[in-house]
Amino acid sequence: MSTNPSPADSKVLSTGPLENKDARWARLVLTTYKDPLGKERTWESAERSTRPKNSSIDGVGIVAILQKPEGPEIVLQKQFRPPINKVVIEVPAGLVDENESAAVSAVRELREETGYVGTVSGQDDWQVGPIMFNDPGFCNTNLNMVHVSVDMSLNENQNLKPELEENEFIEVFTVPLKHLYAACRRLEAKGYAIDARVGTLAEGIELSRRWKLFG
Structure with missing residues (x-):
């Protein structure tokens, strides 16, 4: 094993069926519903089983922006995701705790995963942001995107000390915000998968640039 573990060192060894009774994080659901014509239909989906009882969301995605003299930079990370057997380019993210607001969760998760x-x-x-559903045709998982500002003049943001769990292997890096779309294209060409939240942010910036929405 590498003395400096990287997300790229991970690999899928096997896959197989999982019964709901053995699942910790999610379960399969069969929903019966009526369509607009009155016909009864069914839909197979997944449902997250860890949402706090008093929460309307499962987690947060974090748009963390570093304030730098040369321009704002967004904090990204590389993390291996077994369902697709690839290292994924993501924004920091995590599940909310009991009685925790989205804002508090975002600041906590950012510190734990990146040190910022x-x-x-x-x-x-x-x-x-508004409650967003990751893939509503497949699962009920949802989140708030939270915008977090990082003051680079603070001492604690000069010597980063992430607090990763023993099963987390995350590589943190930053990209100039105005170059996010090009960075996604470049990273995809290198074999990385692009998380939808990162891709959507990049597409939004590129749309704004191409259509000259703000002058």
């Missing part, structure tokens, strides 16, 4: 200490400030809707 950030803040969520302001009272407008920009800081915590």
Whole structure:
């Protein structure tokens, strides 16, 4: 085993069926519903089983922006995802704890996964986005995207100390925000998978640039 483990060192050894009674994080569900014509139909899906009882969301995705003189940079990470047997380019993310707001969860998860200490400030809707469903045709998993600002003049953001769990192997890096789309294309060409949250952010920035939405 490498003395400096990398997400790329992981690999799938086998796959097989999983019974609901043996599953820890999710379960399969068969839903019966009626379509607009009154016909009864069924739908197979997955359902996350870890959402706190008092929470409307499962987790948070974190848009962490480093404030740098040369321009803002977004914090990304590389993490191996067994379902697709690839290292994925992601934003930091995590599940919310019991009685924890999306903003508090985002600041905590960012510190734990990357070492960066950030803040969520302001009272407008920009800081915590609407509830988003990752893949509603397949599962009920949802989240808030939370915008976190990282002050690079703080000492704690100079010497990063992530607090990873023993099963987490995360490589953190940053990309200039204005070059995010090009970075996604480049990383995809190298064999990485692009998480939908990262790809959507990149597409939004590129759309804004191509259509000159803001001058």
